[in-house]
Amino acid sequence: MYADVIIDVPFHDVDTMNVVWHGHYLKYFEIARCKLLDQFDYNYNQMKDSGYAWPVIESYVRYAQGIIFGQHIRVRATLKEWENRLKIEYQIFDAESGKRLTKGFTSQVAVEIETREMCFQSPQIFLDRLYAWSEFKTK
Template identity: 75%
Template sequence: MQADVIIEIPFHDVDTMNVVWHGHYLKYFEIARCKLLEQFGYNYNQMRASGYAWPVIESHVRYVQGIEFEQKICVRAILKEWENRLKIEYLILDATTGRRLTKGYTTQVAVNMETREMCFQSPQVLFDCLNAWDQFQERGNA
């Protein structure tokens, strides 16, 4: 499962060298992650309503090539793990050439909002959303 977003780099994201400041890459990951979560019906509002928070506990970014002001990029979020945690991998490509610019991943875990305890297995609501999305996809491709 994956989701893509196209972003045109705004001036306020670049430094004096006209290159995106390194901290903004996580923001681009977040934009793609939100689209991915929305795709299978478990966005941040739905997470909260289900009684779980999903904080990012780990992130990694490998900067391959700098991204510049007004460059159009495609940020792809790919769901890789979901049984015990959400591990999402990211790929940032130049939207015009398809050249790889950056890659990385984030890891999130479910936390019961009432008890504030970390869950060692993803809650059933996540599996329900993924199964519903999978069945929807199967019907659409039938």
């Protein structure tokens, strides 16, 4: 299960060399992650409404080739793990050539908002929405 977004790299994301500043890659990951979560109606507002926060506890980015101002990129977020944590893998491609420019991942865990305690399993509300969506997609 994955989601793709197309981003036209804005000027305010690049440094003096016209290359995207390294911290903005995580922002691009976040944009794709939100689109992925929207697919099964469990984005950040729904997480909060269900009583859970999902902080990022780990992130990794492998910069293969710099992204430049005005470049059209496609960011793909793929859900890889979900039972005990959310592990989402990302790839960034040049939208025209299809060449992969970057890859990475993030890991998130559920935290009960009221108690601030980390959950060792994904909450049932999340699993219900995910499985309902994936069942719908396979029909």
